[in-house]
Amino acid sequence: MSISMMVLDDRYKHAEQQFNDLKANGLVAGDFEGKVWQYRSSNIPFTSLDPLNRRNHDQPPLPLVIGKLARCFIVKEILAHPSAELIIGRMASIRHLSAVMDSENIEWSDITRKVFDRTVDSISHGRSDSTIYHRANALKAFVDFLNQLSAMVDGVLLRFIDRFIKWQTGIPNPTHSALELTSREFQQREENLYTSDLHKGIAQARWLIKQNPHLEPTAGFDRIRLEATCFGMALGLRVGEIANLPKNCLFQDPNTHTTFVRVPVEKNCIPNAVPVADLWSAPLTEAYEYLLAASQDARERALDIEATGFSFIDKALAAYRGDHPLDPGAVDQLSSLGLPVEHHYFVEEICKCFPVSPKELYSGGRFYSSSVELPRITAARIAVWIDERMHQWDWSNFLNEYKKNCYSVSVIDIAKHTKSSEASVKKSKWFVDHLRTFLKGMVHDGLFKPGNKPSHAQLFDIRNEWASIRELMLSQRGFGAGVPSLVIDIRLLKRLLEDKYRFHLRRHFEEQFSMPDDGGEASYHAKHTAKGYPSKLSDNLLVIWENQFDSISELGIIPRPLFRADLYNYLSSNSSKKTIFQRLDLRGQDGEIFSITPHQIRRWVTTAILRSGPSETAVDLWMGRTPRQSRQYDYRTAKERAEYVRSLYLAVDPPQDFLGRLVIRWREESIADEQIEEMIIEKLSILNLTPWGGCTRELYISPCDRGLMCIRGFGTDSGCKSFHLNPDDLEAKAAIESLHSEYEKILKAIFDNQTDITSSIEAELDNTHAFDQHVLFVMDMVTSCKTALESYSKTKKASS
Structure with missing residues (x-):
């Protein structure tokens, strides 16, 4: 056995044990060596790419070595409990790598960076920039796994591959260009993701449905989803957060009379009690009370199932x-x-x-x-009646004497005894003649004579013959008249x-709810929900019937949660079903029928809050985002941003940038506050965002002439006069910190890790030499970054 296989087999055994532990905890399902695993209600295929067979189970398994490597790698990834989408992406990249290696007949001992480059090329065909970026990063994670794959054998550390593979994807993050305000990508992103009048479409739809309930195909078909959308409009909740709202989510503080909503935050381990703006308090309370009542029956059914099963x-x-x-x-x-x-x-x-x-x-x-x-009723009645006669052999109680000492039972006689009509007997042509022949044979054999009992041999033959006729009689099944x-x-x-109910639970809780073995029991409670998330369906606010949103069907027997697709298909025209806006012919200001994704509502709410003035930090906390994330959701115009930033320069301690120091000088010269405000308005007519702060230059008309070196010279007269520092912009602060760290590293490399560059050294530098110019530039950048960061600190101290 080769060294590589010894290392792989050692890791493979360990991975199998980890898989079994995950399976015992309900996190994965399937067989370790099977073609498909289930994780968070999604399938993870360990199969080769096959364009002719789209079903995973019909595709050939991965080759032996890469199949083992893939299982070891995926188990390692699942241990961190990531999203199903991430694991699916990881596996997709491995399958592409396998296809490239197979087509080029490459062995693992010969693998190089070029193989991974060609794999990225194969992934790139027909896929979006975002998909290519994430698949390439998944491949990079697999390369890191290969580099670390080793085992200790007889005290010697052995590696799976002989040499370390240093490989970078070379794929830029498409999000960065989409966040650059002057880029075409940002404009296109704004057009696609932000609809300024979406609230009008949703409000009109809700009003029409409430005033005209007959517009709903079935009760709750529209209103449940429209009232659920109210939580998104009021609080900017994600779809998953709306679907997971607990039934007691709404409450009012008895002291302040403020309405709060308990929100299980999707991307944060800590749930929030979010205050509701007074404007939204009444609509949200009405929506909550409707949803609580509309879901009551389905919620009680879920509670019944959790207690006593089916x-x-x-x-x-x-x-x-x-x-x-x-x-x-x-x-x-x-x-x-x-x-x-x-x-x-x-x-x-x-x-x-x-x-x-x-x-x-x-x-x-x-x-x-x-x-x-x-079977047909007539055939069944006659068959059951004859079965009883055969078992009890009491024919004598039903015989007719058609002549002296001659007895018989006819088909018509049996029909009368079974209360079957003669017409139905006559229609039973597939067996009547055979039955008559059978009864005549019994008469001929004298089996109907009073007191006559058949021998064991006769009884055996009679019953066998009857069994054949009986099978024929009962062969016509499924339809009658x-x-x-x-x-x-x-x-x-x-x-x-x-099985269907557990499928709904798997999909909602992203957890395995396997069917119990025969005679066994299995819980209907989730075991791995995040804090604040209900672990039982009966604790959810939104519980609906299985066919609640199927306009041509009954509601169904079992309840289910509200899924993300229920809202996306209802509001967005990307689905095969008609949206509420298409059904009601509701159009936006551009004349087009509304088509909204639920996440667009979140972007709309973010922009509305930013327009009202709160800092980005407050908005991040309100929306349950990571700090500085709101920049990606800010669709205010440059004018609107400028209006907010102006207020910072009218404060007692303005920002320490060029305009801030100018304001301080104007005040020292006793210029009236009204004049200062006019000059600030004139200077700050617009504000574009840059990675390090704001820029008042009209970038479309007058492009930046400093090469976007916004920070250089900050705090001095040589600083950019168009650059403005917003103390609330933590995204910009993080970018400045990163810039400071980068230039400090360069400075330490130049001066042999000296932490303090003396003024005498600086004085010796000659700005006519290229190298000295570079050193001065680096030092200037370090100083400027420090000054900018000190401005953040001063503002923080002043506000505390």
Whole structure:
């Protein structure tokens, strides 16, 4: 065995143990060496790319070595509990790498950086810049895994690959160009992601539906989703946060009378109690009360399932049959096939007890596999009657003496005894003649003579002959008089419903809810929810029926959560279903029918809050984002940003940039505050964002002539007169800190790690030499960054 395989086998055994531990904790499902794993309700395929077979199970497995490497790598990644999307992306990159290595017949001992470059090239065809960037980074993570893959064998550290592979993706992050305000990407992103009048479309839709409930195909079809959207409009919640709101999410502080919403924050481990603006308090309270009432029945069903499983089906059907007993013909249909009456119910009975469409139970329906087709009533009645005679051999009680000492039983006689009509018997042509022949044979053999009992041999032959005829009689199943005739095995139906219910829970909680073994039990509670997230469906505010949003179907038997797709398909025209705006013909200011993604609502809320004046830090906290993230959601115009920043220069301690120091000088010269304000307004008519602060230059008309060296000379007269520092802009502060660290490293490299450059050294530098010019520039940048960061500190102290 080669060294590489020894290392891989050692790691493979360890990975298998880790997989089994994850599986025991309900985080993954499937077999370790299987083609597909399940993680967070998503499939992770360990198969080769095959354009002819799109189904993972039909694709060939990955080659042996890369298949083992992939399993070891994916287990390591899952241990960190990342999103399913990240794991799927990791696996996609490995499958592309496998395809490239297979097509070029490359061995692992010969792998080089060029192989990974060609893999990125193969990924690039027909994919977006964002996908290419993330797939390339996934490949980089796999390279890092290969570099670290080693094992200690007999006290010697062995590596899977002989040499360290130093590889960079070379793919730029497309987000960076999209955040550059003067870039075409930013303009296109704004057009695609920000709709300024979306609130009008949603408000009009909600008003029309509330005033005209008949516009809803079924009760709650529209209003549940529109009222849920109210939480997004009021608080800017993500779709996942709306779907996970607890049923007690809304409350009011008894002292301040402020309305709060308990929000399970999607990208933060700490849940928030978010205050609701007075403007939104009444609409949000109305939405909450409607949703609480509209979801009550579905929520109670979820609670019942969590407590007693699917026994509610047995109870409801048994109670109905107690009030509406089966007629004898229906009982005979079941008895003729040996079906226990207490476990089998007719479609009509199920539809009376539960809001389920018969189409779902008949052929082609999703519950058809739990059905049993029944024989015709006449055939079943006759078969059950003859079965009893054969068992008891009491024919003498039903014989006709057609002549002296000659007795018989005809088919018509049996029809009378079973209360079957002669017409129905005549229509039963597939078995009547055979039955007549059978009865005549019994007459001929004298088996109907009073007191005559057949021998064991005769009885054996008679029963065998009857079994053949009986099978023929009961062979016509499923329809009677053109009407479907079948029953549902409740045991199988409950199994199908439970499997579907657990699928909904897997999808919502992103956790495994495996079906229990026969006779076993499995919980309906999530085990790995984040803090603040309900762990039971019955604790959710939004619980709906399975077919709640299907306009042509009954509501269904089981409840389910609200999914992200329910809102996306409802508001955005990218789906095959008509949106609420298409149905009501609601159009925006551009004349086009509204098409909104739920995340656009979040961007709309962010921009609205920023326009009202709060700092970006406050907005980040309000929206449940990481600090400085609001910049990506800021769609204010340059004029609107300038209006906010002007107020900073009118404060007692203005920012320490060029304009701030100018304001201080004007005040020292006793210039009136009104004049200072006019001069600030004239100077700050617009404000564009740069990585390190703001710029009042009209960049489209007059491009920057300093090469975007905004920071250089900050705090001195040589600083950029168009650059402005916003003490609330933590994104800019982080960029300045990064710039400071970068130039300090350069300075230390030049002066052999000296931490303090004396003024005498600086004085010796000659700015006519290229190298000295470079050193002076680096020193200037370090000083400018320090001065800018000190301005942040001074502002913080002044405000505290």
